[in-house]
Structures are given as C-alpha cells and as structure tokens.
Amino acid sequence: MTGRRLWINPFATRYTRPGVIAWQPTPDSPEALLERLDQLGGRGLICGPHGSGKSTLLRHLMAAAAGRGWKTRVVTLRSRADFGPALGAIVAAAGHGHLLGIDSWEKLGAAGRLLAPLAARRAGRIVVTTHQPQACWPILLNLQPDAPTFRRLVGRLLSQVDSRGTMAAEFAADQLDAIFRRHRGNLREAFFELYDHFERTTRSLIGEA
Amino acid sequence: MTERATAGEVSASATLPRVTVSFASDQSEYAPGDMLETSYRVAAIDPATITAVERSVVWYTEGKGEEDFGVVFFDRLLADSSGTMSDARNSAATADWPSGGFGIRLPSSPLSYEGLIVKIRWCVRVRLFFSSGRDFVSEHVFFLGDIPIARPLRRAVS
Numbered sequence: 001m002t003g004r005r006l007w008i009n010p011f012a013t014r015y016t017r018p019g020v021i022a023w024q025p026t027p028d029s030p031e032a033l034l035e036r037l038d039q040l041g042g043r044g045l046i047c048g049p050h051g052s053g054k055s056t057l058l059r060h061l062m063a064a065a066a067g068r069g070w071k072t073r074v075v076t077l078r079s080r081a082d083f084g085p086a087l088g089a090i091v092a093a094a095g096h097g098h099l100l101g102i103d104s105w106e107k108l109g110a111a112g113r114l115l116a117p118l119a120a121r122r123a124g125r126i127v128v129t130t131h132q133p134q135a136c137w138p139i140l141l142n143l144q145p146d147a148p149t150f151r152r153l154v155g156r157l158l159s160q161v162d163s164r165g166t167m168a169a170e171f172a173a174d175q176l177d178a179i180f181r182r183h184r185g186n187l188r189e190a191f192f193e194l195y196d197h198f199e200r201t202t203r204s205l206i207g208e209a
Numbered sequence: 210m211t212e213r214a215t216a217g218e219v220s221a222s223a224t225l226p227r228v229t230v231s232f233a234s235d236q237s238e239y240a241p242g243d244m245l246e247t248s249y250r251v252a253a254i255d256p257a258t259i260t261a262v263e264r265s266v267v268w269y270t271e272g273k274g275e276e277d278f279g280v281v282f283f284d285r286l287l288a289d290s291s292g293t294m295s296d297a298r299n300s301a302a303t304a305d306w307p308s309g310g311f312g313i314r315l316p317s318s319p320l321s322y323e324g325l326i327v328k329i330r331w332c333v334r335v336r337l338f339f340s341s342g343r344d345f346v347s348e349h350v351f352f353l354g355d356i357p358i359a360r361p362l363r364r365a366v367s
Contacts, residue, residue, distance in 0.1 A: 004236070004238065004352055006350055007323065009271070009272075012271045012272055012273065012328075013271075013272065013273060013274065013275070013276060014269075014271045014276060017276075192273055195272075195273055199325050199361075200361065203325070203358075203359075203360050203361055
C-alpha cells in the first residue's frame with residue numbers, strides 16, 4: 001500500500017448536522033431565547049422553511065438548558081405514526097425543570113392540531129419546530145436565513161478543514177450568494193451543492209496528481 | 210496521520226489539550242485481520258484535571274446522508290483520587306497517565322472507502338473527561354484495506 005491523503009469534505013452531514021455548527025453570534029442567542037421562552041409562558045415555536053436552521057437552533061437551546069441544570073429531551077417526528085411518542089413525551093416531561101423539544105411538528109399533520117392544545121396546557125417548558133405558525137402557540141423565533149449568514153457558515157466550515165491540514169477550498173462571495181438564491185434560503189440543500197462541488201474539485205486534483 | 214479534534218464542551222477560552230496518536234504502521238494503513246498497535250500521548254493539560262479516558266476504535270460513514278458507525282474496541286480508564294489510573298487491567302500504563310496505548314486485531318470489514326456520496330472511515334478515538342464535567346474528543350484516522358478512491362464517470366455510458 002502507498003501513503004494516502006485524507007480529503008475531508010467540510011459540507012458532509014457529519015459537520016453540518018443540527019448541533020454541530022456553533023451558533024452564530026446574534027441577538028437571538030440560545031440563552032436569550034430561553035429567557036424569552038419563560039416570558040412566553042414556557043412554550044414557543046421555532047418557525048421557518050426547510051433547511052433554515054430550526055433543528056440546529058433546537059439543539060443549541062437544549063444544550064443551553066442542560067447547562068442550567070434543566071432536564072432536556074428532544075423528540076424528532078418522522079411521520080404521523082409518531083403521534084404516540086409525541087403524546088408520551090408531552091405527558092411524561094411536565095415538570096418545571098424540564099425542557100421538551102419536538103422537532104418537525106408538521107409531520108403530525110391534522111393530528112398535530114389535536115395535540116397542540118394539550119401540549120400548550122402542560123406544565124413545564126416546550127419548544128416546537130415547525131414550518132408554519134400554529135394556533136394557540138406563541139412564536140419564539142421565526143428563522144429566515146440570509147446570504148451573509150450563509151457565507152459566514154461556509155467560512156466557518158472551511159476554516160475547520162484548514163485547521164486539520166487538509167485541502168482548502170475557496171468560494172467567491174457572489175458564487176455563494178448564487179447558490180443561496182438557487183436553493184431559496186435552504187441551507188441544507190445549499191450545503192449539499194457545496195459538498196458536490198468539493199468532491200468534484202478534489203477528484204480532479206487527484207486525477208492530476 | 211490525520212487528526213480531527215473537536216473541542217466539544219471545552220470553552221473557547223480554555224486551553225485545549227493536545228492528543229497525538231502513533232500507529233505502528235508508518236502509513237496508518239492496515240490489511241483486514243492486522244494487529245493495530247497504537248499509542249497516544251496527551252499534552253498541554255494538567256493530568257490531575259482528567260478524571261477518565263475513553264479509548265475506542267470505530268468506523269463511521271461520512272457523506273451527504275444519514276450516518277452510520279460501528280465500534281470494534283472500547284474501554285474507559287478512570288483516575289483515582291490521587292490522579293492516577295485505577296483500572297487494574299491496564300496498570301502497566303499507570304505511570305504514564307493519561308497517556309497510554311493498546312492493541313487490537315482489526316476485523317475484515319468494512320473497508321475504508323473514499324466514495325463520492327459516502328465514505329467509510331476508521332479512526333482511533335481518544336476522549337478525555339475533565340473534573341469540570343467537560344470533555345474533549347480527538348480522532349485519528351487510519352485506513353483498513355486498499356480500495357481505490359472513487360472517481361466520477363467522465364462521460365455518460367451510452
């Protein structure tokens with residue numbers, strides 16, 4: 001065997017999945033949002049379109065809550081079949097020292113509209129991510145990522161790769177803005193495009209070597 | 210050797226430990242069934258602040274989709290009140306705490322793979338736990354097998 005070089009793609013899910021990327025400094029820090037959550041009565045929605053960072057923010061909220069000593073739990077819904085687990089989590093974690101996070105509430109469909117009033121009346125804190133506002137739920141944060149945020153996230157991901165001594169990649173600001181627009185603000189899909197671009201670039205370099 | 214270290218819960222202002230891993234194989238390349246002999250050295254940190262060290266050998270997938278992983282070796286060494294290691298099975302390394310080493314026989318699969326959509330990576334992982342409750346993870350990639358790097362097709366197949 002010969003010596004091999006490792007090519008780390010900074011846009012792989014491993015480096016972009018919810019909770020991995022550090023939260024970008026904004027007025028809406030996780031700590032500030034926990035304060036706002038209490039002002040809202042302990043329940044709130046994180047709204048936003050696909051790939052806008054709802055799940056990422058939820059993970060950061062959970063980490064901040066755990067840092068306060070709260071008991072935390074996240075339930076990720078995949079389909080209407082998860083109604084039971086969602087109901088169980090809502091009933092079980094009802095203490096004031098708890099923070100329950102439910103990710104992708106919209107997956108429950110019509111069943112979610114039945115469950116929402118029950119969840120809103122429970123004791124303890126609960127944060128739900130969803131695409132659209134829900135009746136009887138206050139909005140904790142409405143996420144609308146912009147191009148500068150996307151550029152900052154890309155820069156952070158690339159710097160992590162640089163620090164590992166692997167290949168650096170460069171993207172012009174207008175190139176990143178075009179990718180952001182093409183995916184209509186869906187950061188996840190934009191990262192996937194950059195993943196593919198990175199793979200094409202590195203393979204062509206391997207071919208030249 | 211390539212290192213992937215994550216600060217985890219260690220704050221940005223804290224001094225990060227430095228973990229280096231040495232493989233018996235200079236190229237960090239192994240064939241299925243080979244013995245993986247490795248030693249690791251922990252530096253730039255007060256050993257008395259480390260309460261436990263987890264050592265593991267894992268494979269994981271990396272790419273655009275869901276991730277998968279497997280653990281082929283794992284153990285956890287605890288420091289006693291004097292700041293030395295309390296695991297009797299590994300007492301030979303006590304004087305070097307928290308540095309150490311171990312060896313395992315590698316399985317026959319999955320082989321390391323550098324695909325376009327998915328990659329399979331193997332690594333030695335050293336995780337340090339501190340008395341503050343924080344932790345630090347350092348991963349050191351090696352290769353199992355000799356599968357060539359995948360290349361995209363240059364033209365469509367007619």
